[in-house]
Amino acid sequence: MMLSRLFIMVVVFVGREAELERLTAAQARTPGGVLVVGEAGIGKSRLVGEFACRVDALVAEGGADPGSTAYAPFVPVLRRLVREHGPELVPGGGRRGLARLLPELGEVEDLPDLGTARLFEEILLLVERAAERRPLVLVLEDLHWADQASRDLLVFLLRNLMRPGVLIVATSREPLRLPGAEVIRVPPLGRDEVARLLGGADAGLREDLELVLARSEGNPLFVEALAGAGAGAATPASLRELLLAGAERLPQAGLDVLRIAAVAGRRTPHEVLRAVAGLDELALDEALRPVVRARLLLVDGDGYAFRHTLIRDAVYDDLLPGERRRLHARCAEAQPELAADHWFAAGDRPRAFQAAWRARRWHRVLDLWDQAGDEDHARVLELAARDALCEGDAVRAEELATRALDEVDDPLRAAHLLELRVAVRDLLGEEGLGDLREAVRLAPREARLIGALATTLAWNGEDAEARAHAEEALALGDAKSLVTLAALTALDGDLDASSKLYAQARAGAPDDDGLLASYASEADVLEAAGEHARAESVAREGIARARRLGLSRSRGAHLAANLAEPLTSQGRWKEAREVMRTALALDPPPIHRAWVLMVLGTVAVWEGAAAEAGEIVRLVRPLMRGRSRGYDSCLEPDLLECRLAVAPTTVGADLERAGRVIDHVLAEHDLTLSRRYAWPLLVLAARIGRVREAPAGLATTGRVQQAHQATFEAECGGSWAAAVACWRAVGQPYALGQALVRAAEQDRANARELLREAAAIAAGLGSEPLRLEAAAAAATLRVGLTDGQPLSARELEVLGLVAEGLSNRQIAERLFISARTSGVHVSNILAKLGAASRVEAAAMARRTGLI
Numbered sequence: 001m002m003l004s005r006l007f008i009m010v011v012v013f014v015g016r017e018a019e020l021e022r023l024t025a026a027q028a029r030t031p032g033g034v035l036v037v038g039e040a041g042i043g044k045s046r047l048v049g050e051f052a053c054r055v056d057a058l059v060a061e062g063g064a065d066p067g068s069t070a071y072a073p074f075v076p077v078l079r080r081l082v083r084e085h086g087p088e089l090v091p092g093g094g095r096r097g098l099a100r101l102l103p104e105l106g107e108v109e110d111l112p113d114l115g116t117a118r119l120f121e122e123i124l125l126l127v128e129r130a131a132e133r134r135p136l137v138l139v140l141e142d143l144h145w146a147d148q149a150s151r152d153l154l155v156f157l158l159r160n161l162m163r164p165g166v167l168i169v170a171t172s173r174e175p176l177r178l179p180g181a182e183v184i185r186v187p188p189l190g191r192d193e194v195a196r197l198l199g200g201a202d203a204g205l206r207e208d209l210e211l212v213l214a215r216s217e218g219n220p221l222f223v224e225a226l227a228g229a230g231a232g233a234a235t236p237a238s239l240r241e242l243l244l245a246g247a248e249r250l251p252q253a254g255l256d257v258l259r260i261a262a263v264a265g266r267r268t269p270h271e272v273l274r275a276v277a278g279l280d281e282l283a284l285d286e287a288l289r290p291v292v293r294a295r296l297l298l299v300d301g302d303g304y305a306f307r308h309t310l311i312r313d314a315v316y317d318d319l320l321p322g323e324r325r326r327l328h329a330r331c332a333e334a335q336p337e338l339a340a341d342h343w344f345a346a347g348d349r350p351r352a353f354q355a356a357w358r359a360r361r362w363h364r365v366l367d368l369w370d371q372a373g374d375e376d377h378a379r380v381l382e383l384a385a386r387d388a389l390c391e392g393d394a395v396r397a398e399e400l401a402t403r404a405l406d407e408v409d410d411p412l413r414a415a416h417l418l419e420l421r422v423a424v425r426d427l428l429g430e431e432g433l434g435d436l437r438e439a440v441r442l443a444p445r446e447a448r449l450i451g452a453l454a455t456t457l458a459w460n461g462e463d464a465e466a467r468a469h470a471e472e473a474l475a476l477g478d479a480k481s482l483v484t485l486a487a488l489t490a491l492d493g494d495l496d497a498s499s500k501l502y503a504q505a506r507a508g509a510p511d512d513d514g515l516l517a518s519y520a521s522e523a524d525v526l527e528a529a530g531e532h533a534r535a536e537s538v539a540r541e542g543i544a545r546a547r548r549l550g551l552s553r554s555r556g557a558h559l560a561a562n563l564a565e566p567l568t569s570q571g572r573w574k575e576a577r578e579v580m581r582t583a584l585a586l587d588p589p590p591i592h593r594a595w596v597l598m599v600l601g602t603v604a605v606w607e608g609a610a611a612e613a614g615e616i617v618r619l620v621r622p623l624m625r626g627r628s629r630g631y632d633s634c635l636e637p638d639l640l641e642c643r644l645a646v647a648p649t650t651v652g653a654d655l656e657r658a659g660r661v662i663d664h665v666l667a668e669h670d671l672t673l674s675r676r677y678a679w680p681l682l683v684l685a686a687r688i689g690r691v692r693e694a695p696a697g698l699a700t701t702g703r704v705q706q707a708h709q710a711t712f713e714a715e716c717g718g719s720w721a722a723a724v725a726c727w728r729a730v731g732q733p734y735a736l737g738q739a740l741v742r743a744a745e746q747d748r749a750n751a752r753e754l755l756r757e758a759a760a761i762a763a764g765l766g767s768e769p770l771r772l773e774a775a776a777a778a779a780t781l782r783v784g785l786t787d788g789q790p791l792s793a794r795e796l797e798v799l800g801l802v803a804e805g806l807s808n809r810q811i812a813e814r815l816f817i818s819a820r821t822s823g824v825h826v827s828n829i830l831a832k833l834g835a836a837s838r839v840e841a842a843a844m845a846r847r848t849g850l851i
Contacts, residue, residue, distance in 0.1 A: 461673030608768025
């Protein structure tokens, strides 16, 4: 008996009720994401489609194809949102970032230095602001084929969507690492579900039902194909034959339309089908009706989509080579936005080249360069490099920019290409000073290049040359150079003049990035000078501006680090952590993430969270490799690792590790070029005995650097009282507490008062390392941190036995005292030492020489 006579297909939704409930529940918990995972044909798209039909929200759909271009899954989603609400939802109407993906918004503004940051933030703003008007469901199909840039964008959205009303539903044949996304695995159908899908089967048909179940293994696509194959007792031998079984019984007109749809793409608009088929409306409807009835194509808005990608692949692969070329050529005429790919597939390389050129598909243009006439190859290489930079592929961008440089003879063009390569290498952590010097040599009157050189020179401590170039650039019209001049003026110690220059820079900022850079720079120099309250105020103002401009992820994260640093200096560690948590949740670009993590690592070290600090050191090393941001930037990870290594813990400091880092710094770096971190590193080097005097020519500008210098001199045998006075004036409690402990060692007459103040600071900050330092010093000096007395002779005797690991009862037996008396002695010892446990008391006693 033939299967086609046994079963009458009924298009019903079966076997996915639990998964549908989970999708519905996820929509009630927005914002969020769901990843629907399952093998080909298992029903992922059917499940998501059923959910989309039931949900009360605007559904915007996109998907990936093999070899699709960067961000291809998102383009139809974004286009739907823009058409629905307009591009005005984001600053600049989308022409600063979105226009890279949606050419209909106009020419994109030339902001190459922003890379993916601006694009990602504009997409986030568009989605969140559209959700304010109506709940959104963004459907992204077949992400197993998505490019890395699309996956990065998806991860960014999942991490940063904060407002309710947005649910992202993605489908994939394989699991993907998507932070925070719920994973729904779609299982095969069971026997009862297969029977329901097929329209039911009585007992007499059980054997044939079992045959379908066994052959399909519960895959809905294969169940439907088997039931509709009409092949009698023998079912099609191959999967391809199985999928084509329904298509082969179509009328010729329906089969022709199906083949056109397979060539046109994953979704084909009605007008495209009509144009390519050459049919009038009535004839097209008649041709489509049996195709839709057979569920080979599904109605999708004003177009049609294949019920499953495998069906489309089978239809496409069944085309003869000549048919395929002819259909691609006809689709190229009807789909100008995809014409380059269609002409390429049709084998018409000249037309493919022209279409790629019109669409600004520069990578495709390069693939077809044998069709070029007198076009400028170096210019196309440059444009392709900028596209790669925008997509986050810095390695590819550097390769293309370097190839372009090899082909140009014009000095001005070479200079601009060098500038582009500097931006690319900055993302790779490579220094661009050499490229910028060469660019300025080639184009000595280009204000922007001169200004960029001035900034990089300032980062590298070449202050005199930096100032000269900044003044020259400013005279030539580069307003951004005011920021460099303001920073140099602050480093010279004139904060009032510096503030006026920063105000001028903000008033004349040529773009949003330049405006926010002025806030970040001013907050940084104020913090370096010890003006913590002013630095906090400037950083908060900058963060507010970044939020209004839609740049919270990039410059906003940079400014978050600028805010967290003065909060940390002032001992407001809980506030600082909250600022940094918010910034890191935005998934900022690598260098901005690194700056936030550096401050977080410092807080962790000072709190005593050694494991957290160690993990941060591991994370920031690859993010801050090289000298792309100058000496201060590349020395920060070294300083953090040294602070972690020398921090006191219950098991002691790791002085060997600190020594390795210090030896590297002293051998590989010129500390005279660092304005912020040279003195702190020298303090640590002196503490572990690596240096006894500072390099000649080391700058000491501002109260903070003066305090570090006083601390260094004290480490080398000078006065700790002077260091205490400096840190007290600066208002940095942790550094003050450390200096108080060391001052107590020099001033035994006042040791008790100094250590009690240090212990009080440690308690107020919640700093375990500082508490340990104060307790160790108190034990060594035989002074109490409470109103009690130093350890008595009997208590020292008991402490020695505690260090041997004896219990209270064992100590009592050894000393011929009662166990109760032994316990009292141990309690008093812990209180006097400020130790939290017997193990800690023993470690402190050994470290300080009490036993």
